[in-house]
Amino acid sequence: MSETLKIAVINGPNLNLLGKRESDIYGTLTLEDINNRIREFAIGKNLELLFFQSNREGDIIDFIHSNSSVQGIVINPAAFTHTSVAIRDAIAAVSIPAVEVHLSNIYSREDFRKDSFIAPVCVGQITGFGYYSYIMGLEALINHLT
Numbered sequence: 741m742s743e744t745l746k747i748a749v750i751n752g753p754n755l756n757l758l759g760k761r762e763s764d765i766y767g768t769l770t771l772e773d774i775n776n777r778i779r780e781f782a783i784g785k786n787l788e789l790l791f792f793q794s795n796r797e798g799d800i801i802d803f804i805h806s807n808s809s810v811q812g813i814v815i816n817p818a819a820f821t822h823t824s825v826a827i828r829d830a831i832a833a834v835s836i837p838a839v840e841v842h843l844s845n846i847y848s849r850e851d852f853r854k855d856s857f858i859a860p861v862c863v864g865q866i867t868g869f870g871y872y873s874y875i876m877g878l879e880a881l882i883n884h885l886t
C-alpha cells in the first residue's frame with residue numbers, strides 16, 4: 741500500500757465567514773461545508789488532512805513553519821494573495837509543493853486581484869470553480885506528488 745500523504749489545507753482571512761459573506765461571489769457553502777467536501781473526496785485515498793484558517797498573516801506563516809512535515813499544501817490565501825510577500829517567502833522557505841486555489845475567478849474581478857504574490861512559488865493555481873477549486877487543487881497536488 742502507498743504511504744499516507746499528509747496535506748495541509750490552509751485558508752486565509754475572511755474565509756471563516758463563507759456562507760454569509762458576499763454569497764453572490766463566494767457561494768453559500770460555509771468553510772466547514774467545503775472542508776467536509778474535501779474530506780469526502782479524500783475517503784479511500786490514503787490522505788491525512790490538516791485544516792487551518794486564520795485571519796492573521798503571522799499565524800499562517802507560523803502554521804506553515806510548524807507543519808513542515810506535510811508533503812503538500814492547498815492554500816486559499818484570500819486577500820493575502822495580493823499583498824503577502826511574507827506568506828510567499830514562507831512557502832518558498834519550506835520547499836513544500838503548494839497549490840493556490842480561489843473560489844472566485846480572480847482574473848474576472850477588480851484589477852488588484854489579478855496579481856498573486858503566492859502563485860509564482862506554487863506548483864500551480866486553480867481559480868473560479870467555487871468549492872471545486874479545492875478538490876481540483878488537491879487532486880492536482882496528489883498527481884504532482886505521486
Ligand code: DQA
Binds near residue numbers: 753754755818820853
Ligand atoms: C478569494 C479571492 C480574493 O481576491 C479575496 O480577497 C478572497 C477570496 C477567493 O477565494 O475567491 O478573500 O481568495
